[in-house]
Amino acid sequence: MSAPAPAADPKAPASQTGKAGIVGKDGAPMVLVIAGEFTMGDRVFGPVHKVYLDAFYMDQYEVRTSLYAMFLKMNKREKPYNWQFVDMQADGDRPVIGVDWYDAEAYCRWAGKRLPTEAEWEKAARWTDGRTYPWGNGRLDKTKASYNWDGKRRWEGYRILSVAGSYETGKSPYGIYDLAGNVWEWVADWYDRDAYKNSPTRNPQGPSAGEFKVFRGGSALSHPADITAALRNRGSPTGRAITIGFRCAQSVPKPSPTPVRPAR
Incomplete structure (x- = not known):
């Protein structure tokens, strides 16, 4: 029997409880990504194609170490790689790292969420205009993201x-932070190099099976070319690395159909 998910954090920012967002069961603010079409892929990670997605919520921030510690306390799971070096007082608001895909999936499920699909992640990062970075197509600099800007x-x-x-200046138009740099983020999809060639144009879920899982976004150790919003990376779903974390998504509930009353 799995442990219950926590109650929502009463200290969560009030600005995230309005029309544009919600607070997840783990206390993390989530941002609404509205339904509609966007451009997915680029000339390297292509082909470029249009995708329609239903509305969904995305965690505004990568899952923090403090939230993952709460998950570990309530569930019997293996601790992340390098967990012994975590100083919760100093590092609690930094992203959790050293988790494999199954750890990430289990956390999201415990919190009443799920991992985002690869398409959802890319839309959250690129908006509707196929931009190179979450903040646009402008010059990349160290004020917008945490990455290996000087190669050192x-x-x-x-x-x-x-x-x-x-x-702040590196967030996406939806108000989502760190979709470029800081830590790579696991997504739901299995990796297939040619996935885009046969992918559905509406709510694609990725291949049904594979050897590797996709992760996106680059890390604090990534070089500039590796933090673009279209770049795809992959790894073993059981692999744990100091550069990989995750964030969660949640589907927007569809309204129940209005019952039709019989005429009198």
């Missing part, structure tokens, strides 16, 4: 990761 970054512990919400 090395792993120096959790302090190399940014606290949630650090890059």
Whole structure:
């Protein structure tokens, strides 16, 4: 029997409880990504194609270490790689790392959510105009994302990761942070290099099976070319790395049909 999900955090920002967002069961703010069409893929990770997605909610921030600690406390799961070096006081608002795909999927399910599909992740990052980065097509600089901007970054512990919400000018038009850099993010899809060639144009779910799972967005150790919003990466679903974390998504409930009353 799985442990119950936590109640919503009463201290969650009020601005996220309005029309444009909700607070998830784990207390994390989620942002509404409206239904509609967007451009997916680019000339390298293509082909470029149009995709229609139903509305969904996406975590505004990558899942934080403090939230994952709460999940571990309520569930008997293996601790993330490098967990012994976490200082919860100093690192609680930094993204959790060292989790495999199954860990990420289990957390999202526990929180009443799910991992985003690859298409959902890309729409959240690229908006509807096929932009290169979440903030647009402008010049890439270190004020917009946490990445290896000078080619000299090395792993120096959790302090190399940014606290949630650090890059205000790097958020997407939906108001979602760190979709470029900081940590790679697991998504739901199995990886297939040619997936876009035969992908449905409406709510694609990715291949039904595969060897690797997709992760997106780049990390604090990624070079500039590796944090574009269309770039695809993959790894073993059982692999744990210091550069990979995740965020969750949630479907928008469809309204129940209005019952038709018989005429009198």
